[in-house]
Structure formats: structure tokens, C-alpha cells
Amino acid sequence: METFSGNLVAAALVVDAKSTVLQLKQYKLCKYCLERHTDTGRVKPDRPCYICRGLMDSLDSIMDRIMAAVQDYEFDTFVVGATLPTQIYEREDAMRARLKIRGRESIKNHLTRELGTRLVWLTKRKADYMKPDITISLAVDKENNVDVAVKSRPVALAGRYVKKSRGLPQKQDKCPHCEGKGCDSCNNSGLSGYASVEGIIAKELMAVTKGQAPKFSWIGSEDQKSLVLGSGRPFSVRVFDPKKRELKKVRVKGNGVSATMSMHEDILEPQARFTVKTRIHTRCASPLTKQDLKKLNSLAGSDVSFENRSRIATKRIYSARARQLGSNEFTLTITADGGLMIKQFVGGEEYMKPNISEILGNKCECVTFDILDVELQ
Numbered sequence: 001m002e003t004f005s006g007n008l009v010a011a012a013l014v015v016d017a018k019s020t021v022l023q024l025k026q027y028k029l030c031k032y033c034l035e036r037h038t039d040t041g042r043v044k045p046d047r048p049c050y051i052c053r054g055l056m057d058s059l060d061s062i063m064d065r066i067m068a069a070v071q072d073y074e075f076d077t078f079v080v081g082a083t084l085p086t087q088i089y090e091r092e093d094a095m096r097a098r099l100k101i102r103g104r105e106s107i108k109n110h111l112t113r114e115l116g117t118r119l120v121w122l123t124k125r126k127a128d129y130m131k132p133d134i135t136i137s138l139a140v141d142k143e144n145n146v147d148v149a150v151k152s153r154p155v156a157l158a159g160r161y162v163k164k165s166r167g168l169p170q171k172q173d174k175c176p177h178c179e180g181k182g183c184d185s186c187n188n189s190g191l192s193g194y195a196s197v198e199g200i201i202a203k204e205l206m207a208v209t210k211g212q213a214p215k216f217s218w219i220g221s222e223d224q225k226s227l228v229l230g231s232g233r234p235f236s237v238r239v240f241d242p243k244k245r246e247l248k249k250v251r252v253k254g255n256g257v258s259a260t261m262s263m264h265e266d267i268l269e270p271q272a273r274f275t276v277k278t279r280i281h282t283r284c285a286s287p288l289t290k291q292d293l294k295k296l297n298s299l300a301g302s303d304v305s306f307e308n309r310s311r312i313a314t315k316r317i318y319s320a321r322a323r324q325l326g327s328n329e330f331t332l333t334i335t336a337d338g339g340l341m342i343k344q345f346v347g348g349e350e351y352m353k354p355n356i357s358e359i360l361g362n363k364c365e366c367v368t369f370d371i372l373d374v375e376l377q
Helices: 002-024 032-037 058-070 086-099 108-124 197-209 292-298 342-347 356-360
Strands: 077-083 133-138 148-154 155-163 213-216 230-240 248-253 257-263 274-284 301-306 310-322 331-336 365-375
Touching: 002 086, 032 086, 032 108, 058 108, 058 133, 058 155, 077 108, 086 108, 108 133, 155 197, 155 248, 197 213, 197 230, 197 248, 197 257, 230 257, 274 342, 292 310, 292 331, 292 342, 292 356, 331 365, 342 356, 342 365, 356 365
Parallel strands: 077 133, 230 365
Antiparallel strands: 133 148, 155 230, 155 257, 213 230, 248 257, 274 331, 274 365, 301 310, 310 331
8 A cells, every 4th residue: 555655656746747847848948047947857958048047157257257356365265145136036936936846946056056166176265154264245237247246254363562652642543534444545444544553553464464444452551652561562453354364473563663463263352351560650749758658669459449431440459669760750660450540540530549649648640651561361
């Protein structure tokens, strides 16, 4: 009984297949569109194709466009995507509905699969649908004109910078025309210029990677007049649409700034815990005494509290060493939690306690402060 039933099903499938083949003969289909809709060779391809109108027959010319578009990119993996006009989908859906064809690959998937297979063969690279180095996007219009665009996955680097020139800010203003996105006016940097630590490093990174609009993540900041010494301040940066991504170490040197960076999978979190060793040059309204220096040294092990964005923040001072420079000037070298606002700590703003002016009973101001070391926790 089961054998008889199975034979009936098989016979029905054969009849359905023959019926589909007969009905497909009513349509002119290219060999690619035929492949998607029948497993037999009983229908000969014809032109112009009812579904794609010649799109699938132009795979060779599209492939030439893709190869020209990717030639300047370094990549190991890729993915091909496409946007097709709705008319192609409508014609394919209408034919499938009439012939009751189900479960077949779409023309979009067929197109991108064919192109991906050819690209693997030509470049010896791999297709990767999760995290490709480059994304190749095809935009097809109603006349089957194809526009090819390539976008590269950003590269992330982490490093440290040293600043031995005063008067150089850490950050650069965004380009007023594109608000940091990158445009012709800013040479795709997203910046208003290169007169900063950010600008100097960004310019070199763009030259090395042939990318655009670097986005920085800083571990703390310093005043424009401050120096950054020792091993430097940590930072990370993401460069968008890089053409060159096989980087080992990138070194930058110029205008008093030096930086060394290497490839890094993740961007450093600005909220990461870190400590900073800072040398603060302070001037007071009245002369200092030896007792004043002892008071400053006693800051080691104390907590400083202040209001930050409507909440109370606390930073620990781990070490403190004062040295007198003149009758009313001194340097105070401290190691403290990152995020301690040095000028306010010196000047004695009411919301910061304790502060140097309060401890000494003397109005003090920060002349300069220099970063001697930064350590991530």
C-alpha cells in the first residue's frame, strides 16, 4: 500500500514538472533565469529575458566594474549586495504565481551569488556575510544601468601620544560644512584643520590608510598649555572606509607631538578607570611657609569631592609632593584618579572640597599643569 502511494506521489511530481516545463516555454528566459526555475534542460534559453531583461547576461561587464572598484582596497573578506528595481521582482513574482513555482532562489540572491563566486575565483579572497572587510553594493536602475560602490569596514587602532609643545589643544573643531562626517571641504577628515593633537594624528592616519573621518576616543584630556610626557596619554581611533588595512605600527611625529599606534579590535572606553601623575605649577596671592608645604604633602591618601553633571563625584589622591619655587609659587606633583579637574582643584571653587586654596587659606591659581604619566586600571 505504501509503495503504491509513493508511486502516485512520484508520478504526480513528474506531471507537475512536465507541466511547469511546458508553461515555462511560454516565457522567454535567459539561461540564468531558467536555472532558477527548472532543473531540466528541456527548455532552451531565449532573449530578451522576460524577467531580467538582460541583467544576468551582463555578469561579465558587471564583474569588470567590480574589479575596477576594489583594486585599490586591501581585503581578505567581502560581501556583495544589490538593490534591484521593483519591476524585476514583480515580473518574477507574477510568473511564479501563474506557474505555482515555490521555494526557488530570488534573482537578487542569484545575481550576488554568481558575482561572489567569480570574485572568489579572481581574487582568491573569501566571502564573509558576518564581518567582511569590504562591502560591494550594486544599484541597478530600470534600464539595467549598474552603479558599483565599495565601502570598507573601519579599522581601529590604539596607542599613546606625547605632547612636548605648549599651546596645542587635544581636540580639533569639527568641519562646519559636514559636522564631522567628512566632505570635500575638509578633505574627508571631518575636521576644521590640523592644528591639534587630533588633527596631527588624523592627517597621518588618513595618509597611511587612505581612509576618512577618524573618530577618536580619549582617555582623559589636558589643558591647551599642558605638556604630556612619560609614556604618553592612551587613546584609540577608528578610521572609516580605509583602503589600506594591513597595518602593524603607525608612528606620527610633528609639531611637538609624537604617537605610536597599532591595530586593535576594540575602541577604548572613555569611562575606563585610570590614574594620572600631574605636576601642577601654582601661584599664590600671599607668600608660602614651610608649614604650607607640609599641608600639601598631607593630601596623599585623601579624597576630593565635587559636583559633576548634577552628581557628586569623588577622586582619590594617592601621592602628593610639593616643592617651593619662590616666595609665592610652588609645584605640586600628585598621582590621582583620572577626571580630577586640576584648575578647579587649585582655584578653590566652592563645589570642590578639599582644594588647595582652602587648605592653604591663600588664594591660588594654576599657572600650568603637565601630565607626567597615565596608567589604565
